[in-house]
Amino acid sequence: MSFLPSPYNHGYEIAPEYTKSVAYFSMEFAIDQALKTYSGGLGFLAGSHMRSAYDLKQNLVGIGMLWSFGYYDQVRDENREMVAAHRRKEYHFLEDHELKFQIRVNGAYVWVKALYLRPTVFGCAPMFFLTTDIEENDYLSRTITHSLYDADKLTRVSQSIVLGAGGAALLEKLGVDPEVWHLNEAHPLPAAFYEAAKHGLEETKKKFVFTTHTPEEAGNEKSSLNLLRQFEYFSGCNEQLLSEVTDLGNDEFNHSLAALRVSRVSNGVSKLHGEVARDMWKRHSGVCPITHITNAQNKRYWADKELDVAVKGGDSKRAQVRKRQMKEKLVTEVANQTGRMFDPDVLTIVWARRFAGYKRPSLITRDWNKFESLLENSTYPVQIIWAGKPYPKDFAAIDEFNQLVKMSKRFANTAVLVGYELALSKLLKCGADIWLNNPVVTREASGTSGMTAAMNGAVNLSTDDGWVCEFAKNGENSFIIPAAPEGVSDQDRDARDCEGFYKIMYDQVLPMYYNDSDAWQKVVENSMRDVVPFFDSDRMASEYYTKIYSSGL
Missing domain, CATH: 3.40.50.2000 (Glycogen Phosphorylase B;)
Structure with missing residues (x-):
């Protein structure tokens, strides 16, 4: 049976081997050419995963972001060289059920709306796309979901909070608590802190899993711990909990390392990458086991x-x-x-x-x-x-x-x-x-x-x-x-x-x-x-x- 309430349920009979309920969080999904919510490989992977979840009749839902201007439109200038153009997108196939709620970002409440993608539209698992670009918000709050991977660091932090904490708040509003919360890369990490603030770190670890995609430690995103505190990235988690996932004596917060510490298991995305990831993170304490599942396409x-x-x-x-x-x-x-x-x-x-x-x-x-x-x-x-x-x-x-x-x-x-x-x-x-x-x-x-x-x-x-x-x-x-x-x-x-x-x-x-x-x-x-x-x-x-x-x- 689908774990999602009507009218958002899967619309198909869940296969008996895939009954465990899963929420899959990703900053980008490449579902169809008509839906510009991706930049590249991470999105291509997530899109194929959603299509196969549909084909296999899995009890899984995707949670992503609705980018008002997509990533960017790649066009040419008068010399035929590349220009990144930003044009507002419209998606009449996404359903607006007035699913709205508030989360806190940088000391203020921000309204988030979730739009629903019905599985039969593109043959994928049911999906929700989050946006702050709605009339209830001021201009700055609306810009959070304007462009995927915004060049401004503060906007990207806000985007992670909307995806992670906003996605968790959406599930709460729907009245569901999936057995598994899957973080595809560390962007949705605030979801774990949202849950840990309510249930504690040990309970959160039981249901969170993490897929890492970056084979070099230097390539994993890092932020100022104090900046993240200011932006309420941690949903009010106390300092004792934070001390278990980061070094409070150091202002540098490593997002991937924290994800490895709030999850019960993680995976690299190829056999070689699994070996590289285990070697890369082995010197750090509190890291969950890292296996591998080789990426694939639908x-x-x-x-x-x-x-x-x-x-x-x-x-x-x-x-x-x-x-x-x-x-x-x-x-x-x-x-x-x-x-x-x-x-x-x-x-x-x-x-x-x-x-x-x-x-x-x-x-x-x-x-x-x-x-x-x-x-x-x-x-x-x-x-x-x-x-x-x-x-x-x-x-x-x-x-x-x-x-x-x-x-x-x-x-x-x-x-x-x-x-x-x-x-x-x-x-x-x-x-x-x-x-x-x-x-x-x-x-x-x-x-x-x-x-x-x-x-x-x-x-x-x-x-x-x-x-x-x-x-x-x-x-x-x-x-x-x-x-x-x-x-x-x-x-x-x-x-x-x-x-x-x-x-x-x-x-x-x-x-x-x-x-x-x-x-x-x-x-x-x-x-x-x-x-x-x-x-x-x-x-x-x-x-x-x-x-x-x-x-x-």
Whole structure:
């Protein structure tokens, strides 16, 4: 039976193996192109989890934020370089049941409204989206939910309070107390303090679980403890309770470390990340056990059905025809955005994900002679596409994006696309032959874009990091850049990884693609078969119940 009251219940009969009630908190959810409540990988993961929860008939509800201006709209200026535009969104499919309540933020009461997403709209678990952008609030309070990951630190603290404490207050208003409260990253951490203020830390620990996504301690968010006190981040928890989750003699509050101390169990998002996380946090006392559940993506949403049927049926010719049709759609989008006419018969390389330094978007351009030779090779032609959103205030990443835009003007077979959201992501994965993924090894906790690329007949060419370590059979279902020796400088590491890419391209990928189409098709089909069922989020959503939600009880 659904634990949510009417009219918000699941609308389906809960499967007997998934009856435990769960509230899943996340700052972002990528549910559908029409709902702009995400920025990148964290949201893509959460969206797939909600879709699989629906498919498996789980007793789970999602709690997120309704961003008035979304993350941002990625558009171009007069020089065709990137601009972050903010435009107000409207969502008439979200239901307003006048679910309103107040929470305290920075010494004042702020009104929060929850809008409801019915499961049948997009085929996902029931969801509530919280907003402060309502007429009951003053202007400053309304801006809390204007933009995802606002550049202002005080606004981001307020956003966490609205998601965490506001989400907890919503459940209280609904009259429900889920058996499991799942924090997807540390953003919703105030939910734990809201509960601990009422029930104590030990009782709170019994029901809270935490998924960590950041493989470097320095990358985990930290704040001034006194600032958080001022903003009422801790919902009035006493100093004795706070002393159990943070060092009161130090003004630095580590959000992830506190989440590990208020939860009964945590997980990394790949096997490698689980190992890294356990090693990273082992020197800290009071940390809960850390296991791993490898991220996955929802095949129902992402995979092209016609291509999937052809490969399952062993019809390689039909699969090749369908893949070319998918590439033609991508060619049309490239022409629409850039005026360049790509060729669906040419090997198409795509690098597309969030622009960030450690992901190294422009790695293959760092050996300019090799890069230029690759693009000018008439025997084995290639075309290359980049896409992805930097954080709107990550000026180094924005500059790298714009440098690629400038570079692409020199070569007719390169393109940089804007608007990297769910729809463009799917189009790129369907149209790519090679899905290029070259993060610095151990810096990518999971990285899921290559999973959905593989589901659509794109072959991963990757460094051996994140989920790829559990998937790759080099030369059989993917191509793996050999790891640089430990201890080399960052510059030498990047040079070796760049060299590794070109060696794979010339020794394996290009000759196979152009001279042995049967061998290439075999790699494509191996990739498609190997990526499921393990990297389908149905497995992941099921594992959360068996390994996390039911553990330690």
